[in-house]
Amino acid sequence: METNLYNAKTEELIWAAQSETYDPSSITDFLKGYVKSNYERMQKDGLIGENAQ
Helix, strand or coil: CCCEEEECCCCCCCEEEEECCCCCHHHHEEEEEHHHHHHHHHHHHCCCCHHCC
8 A cells, every 4th residue: 555645735745655455354453553554654754743843
């Protein structure tokens, strides 16, 4: 899967991530993991949280 984050005013791509997918037994569990993974990556990249620019 690919996740892209755009600036709403300029439509400029400001962040992107790619991940591998799998066949989950539960879509709810899959989505929780997917959101958590993207959130942690955005923190690491300084987009959100304590390191945000």
